[in-house]
Amino acid sequence: MTSHPNIHQFLGLSIQDNGRKSIALISPWxxxxxxxxxxxENRSSNRPDLLAQVGIGLLYLHSVGIIHGDLKCSNILVNNAGNPQLSDFGLSTVEPFQTTVSGSASLSGGNPRWLAPELMLPYLFGMSGRSTRESDIYAFGMTALEV
Incomplete structure (x- = not known):
């Protein structure tokens, strides 16, 4: 199993028996x-450095063929050392399969504020409506504005 300092660690799964048998992901708090x-909360934090680390995490994902698909500040956790870690891979896809981590092919979801225009209006751009590396980069730019 590989790991990266800017990717939130996945520890395992838990089956919740709440009448519907749901699955919960386990990761560090x-x-x-x-x-x-x-x-x-940390007004003097080095925002350019935090964003650079987010970019490094995103570059790592792309290098192993993973498209995040839902990058935004609420999906980036900060560890105890103050380093950002990408999390929430529920809308991620794996190249070249273009299926979500849940296994089903899907069009991009997520919040329109962070979606690239070609994901919101794919018919205008002649696109598939699926997340791409380029749409992740657009979301990264919106995340930088958010920070």
Missing amino acids: RSHGNLLSYVR
């Missing part, structure tokens, strides 16, 4: 919360 809450 991050007391600093997400990136936006962290920079609000």
